[in-house]
Amino acid sequence: MEKEEIYTHPTIDREHGLALLHQMILIRRFEEKSAELYTKEKIRGFLHLYIGEEAVAVGAMQSLTDDDNILSTYREHGHALARGVDPGSIMAEMYGKLEGCSKGRGGSMHLFDVDKKFYGGNAIVGGHLPLAVGMALASKKQQQHNITCCFFGEGAMAEGEFHESMNLAALWKVRVLFLCENNLYGMGTALRFSHSVLELEKKGVAYGVESATVNGMDVLEVKNAVEKATAYIRSTGKPYFLVCNTYRFKAHSMFDAQLYREKKEVNAWKERDPIPTLSNQLLKNKIISQKDIDAVEERVKTEVQKAVDFAEEGTFEPIEELTKFVYSK
Amino acid sequence: MVEFRMPSLGADMEDGTLVEWRVKSGDTVKRGDIIADVDTQKGLIEIEVFDEGTIDQLVIKEGEKVPVGTVMATITPAGEKISSKKETIPIKKETVITEKAKADAKKEPIKQPLKEGSTESHDRIKISPLAKKIAEEKGIDFSTIKGSGVEGIIVKKDIDLAVNMKVESHVEVTGSKKEIATQGVRAAIASAMSRSNREIPHFYLETRIDMSNALDWLKETNKARELKDRLLSVVLFIKAMAKAINEVPEVNAYWENGLKLKDVINIGFAVSLREGGVVIPAIPNAEQKSPSELMTFLKDLIPRARALKLRSSELSESTITLTSVGEGNVDKVFGVIYPPQVAILGFGNIVEEAWAENEAINARPVVHVTLAADHRAIDGYLGGRFLTALKNNLQNPAEL
Amino acid sequence: MNDKTTLKLTYREALKQGIHEAMINNDKVFLMGEDVGRYGGAFGVSKGFLEEFGEDRIMDVPLSESGFVGAGIGAALGGMQPIVEVMTVNFSLLALDQIINNASTLLHMSGGQINVPVVIRMNSGIGSQLAAQHSHSWEPFYAHVPGLKVVSAGTHEDARGMLLTALESPDPVVIFEYTSLLNMESEIQSDSGAVDIHKAKVRREGKDLTIITYGPGVYKALAAAEELTSSGVDVEVVDLRALRPIDNGTIMNSVAKTHRVLIVEEAWRSVSISSEIISRIMENAFFDLDAPIQRLCGVEVPIPYPKHLEDASIPQKEDIVDSVLKMIQNG
């Protein structure tokens, strides 16, 4: 494992600790239920699970305000849930129902909720980076100080659009948080097969963008790193590039025999599961008790089932509506 | 009892082969445990179980390939005897969108309801959609019509002509096909003549032509030829007329807010029908045909004309018309121009008449030729030059 | 010309006036593109704009088509009204992912929540021997994409006015402009401004045959029509203008009138705009056809460099005249 900056844990109060735990467990159970529903053919198409990377989404969202824009990838359930998109509307979207957050038109990879400024999952690797730069450009031209946070994997960093966007963001001095979730595999390609330089944060330096890296398996470390990043952006108006080193416990997507990695490696990373990483710290410091954890699990169980029921009762759009949303009027 | 089924891991996964059970009956399992290894087209995949409880029965054996959804094992749920109903998910697939609805959405509604083919089956006739529509509307059987379009396809013009040939005044059409046809001819003549009268300001010129040289040449030529190849004087008229047109092209034109010369010489040859009426098929490129070629051409044309078996193109291509009085002892005829042509040449019979020349009078075979012309297009001077050219051409028949 | 005064100007001048008026009308509008500022526009269309409007509204961008076109689309998401100039349609291939997977699909994928009011202008077409990579005609490609509006400025009037209407659209509009017309002078009404971008237009009435065309084909068809009057052929010229959505009404009315159709376009013949027009006529005006529809299209070859080959690879006025005469004579 590379050396990372070590963060001392500021004392965290009970309420905030439980909230973080709740969000990560919600994401975990929601994703597990999605996997189950996929095997039962309720969800079709592609399904990319966020299990293992919960700390990044939850940690990052803590310092992003309601005015900040979020752009994500196809592995976006965690980001959407952490951003507060209703779980029922996400599940209904994966069922392809009209009640889905994108009216069933987008599916798992294209969740949109403009009220939450959640500007989608983008399925073209790196495709949303220029959009983020553009949105930040528009904010700047309208004297708005919000941040546009753009999540992407280390795979996207091999796309021209990453380099063009980093350069444009630095050149035009716009408020973009480039947040890379480095989970070591671009689908089936390990990091060392897609990047000449493995210290990914070094790529930001080339464009004069403030860059840092953080342990993406610890929600508190991620929270602090993103706090620093957003503070920098809000004060300087300049972009920031943060690499979160994390790991996905499940396959790239549902139909993947994971021939590209060893079970041994997966188990090693599971030792650093972000959920017990947090709950143990809180238990050890006696901030919470096991009962609290069980209560969170129970609450999450109901939330997830409510989401499934909402999706089950949803309706399919009539065929006559097929060509809606192609043009505005 | 809860059923554990072969899971679907991808839209393109139809079946899976059980490679190895990780549990045996009686084992307890909890959510997320690996229950079996299944081989797929993507490789070996660990299969999780989502229900908690004890394995009751392993239904399929290792090595068996089964489609997605097949029951692989049964599990007695953990905890209370019957786990809350809500927990289990109904397996049945949503009956979603009927195939028909999907198909309808794809097909753009075709504006024109496809008309039921109303004409009986005949071998593939090439006719333009527009022409076919008009033919069907006007009740025209287009199977006999020869098309004038590219590659002989029947076009609107052909149908319009056929429509004119049909009885225009909607007279109750009875009698044999022949009668119908002749009534059609009558109608066509009526409409052409009235239009001509309405639109064309006629003026007339006349001349007398000495046919001695022409007839002598004809006699000599026919003597040397087989009986069936004998020439008639009419081919000399046609040839002389065609040559005269080359000298005075203005007569071979049409009027459309301005004189528009035709670049081909198709002489409309008036053929009178025994039962009355006249049809005027065209002799295309008359100037290029020799007298004997003209004779062979007429031998085919005239009988067909008389039997009303003409192609509509033959009836519409003429650029100028030649008419004659036919038998009997009328000596000249003044024609009525067929629009949109601008001239019509009329030949009387060849009769012996007194002919004064160099202060001497003697009898000569003479033909009275008249020219009716459209005064919008040409005038007396040009008409006169045309008739003079005709007269000269007939004086040296050998060059025709 | 009716009594209203007219203005003599080049196609380039018309484009410039259109952008200028757009910039004046709305301060949310800004122009971004390669060499639009200091260089004054690759074809001189935006010369003087940097001095007049400043760097903030006339943005020179690096050669990162995917990047800056994507950013333009992003800016439209963010509430601005960008005019994104892709120097030539040939470079737009690099930005296709942004145009197709973002601009034209976000509205639909988001279930109607997101509009993308971006206008993308592209100089296009053949002429001055730029060879294969610089002589593309991608109208058929863009016209295939639901979610985009695609228009072709084949006349000075449209070069002057299409941009203004396009900027009003809440949905992405792609405007094809033509290098071969830039220096051409013509007359437009002096008060000529915004024009419709959804309807085709009969540029010349006629009764014997309809020529359907767009882009550089328009002036060529009009010239051919003029020449054909001397052989007594009266040709109607329909300028498509809108390549998506295509205006069926004007097309079918003309077919119903003349019963004969010749389609002229510079793009490659297979899977082209003409292929689409023929299908629509078959579907909607089959019984008005008195002869098979003919078309003159680009020869299916990467556009060759030599002038005579380049000229031979697209329909010229003479080809149009010959085709019409052949169609008329064949009945």
Added chain:
Amino acid sequence: MKDQELKGTIFEILRKIAPDIDPEELEMDDNIREVFGIDSFDFLQFIIGLDDEFGIKTPEEDYGKITTLNALTTYIKSSK
């Protein structure tokens, strides 16, 4: 070749030229061309018919000698 047979053949030729006429109506001294409106073109076909049937090559000068049935039958008999 008896008169009756001769007339039958002549009628046959006439029917070939003008299918819709009825030769029976013809009186022996009627002018055939006028009664049936046979123009110079049809008459040439008639002459060719005589040649086919009777092998008579009627020269143009003799056209005037065969205007009626009577004249025609005598002419044919005399030329055989």
